[in-house]
Amino acid sequence: MATWIWILIVIVALIAGTALGFYLARKYMMDYLEKNPPINEDVLRMMMMQMGQKPSQKKINQMMSMMNKNMKDVKK
Structure with missing residues (x-):
């Protein structure tokens, strides 16, 4: 495959991983704060x-x- 395809795959994977990580971390913290109010x-x-x-x-x-x-x- 061409190099530009690999670069595109890496960029898309980084963006998707960042978005998914942010969503999961936010959901975890919201659940934690609901169960253990500060x-x-x-x-x-x-x-x-x-x-x-x-x-x-x-x-x-x-x-x-x-x-x-x-x-x-x-x-x-």
């Missing part, structure tokens, strides 16, 4: 205490529900 109630409570606020359970529940709603909106 912010939970304890972290939120600590952040509020560091900002000088007294965290009530009601306020923490409101913030957690708001964050969960935002995550679902971003996912769509």
Whole structure:
């Protein structure tokens, strides 16, 4: 085969591999973050205490529900 065909095959394979790798890495990270959220109630409570606020359970529940709603909106 001609050299230009091999060059074309290599370029197409690199582009396809990059696109597939990006898609799989993104899907893996989205699933991981859904199963293991980076912010939970304890972290939120600590952040509020560091900002000088007294965290009530009601306020923490409101913030957690708001964050969960935002995550679902971003996912769509």
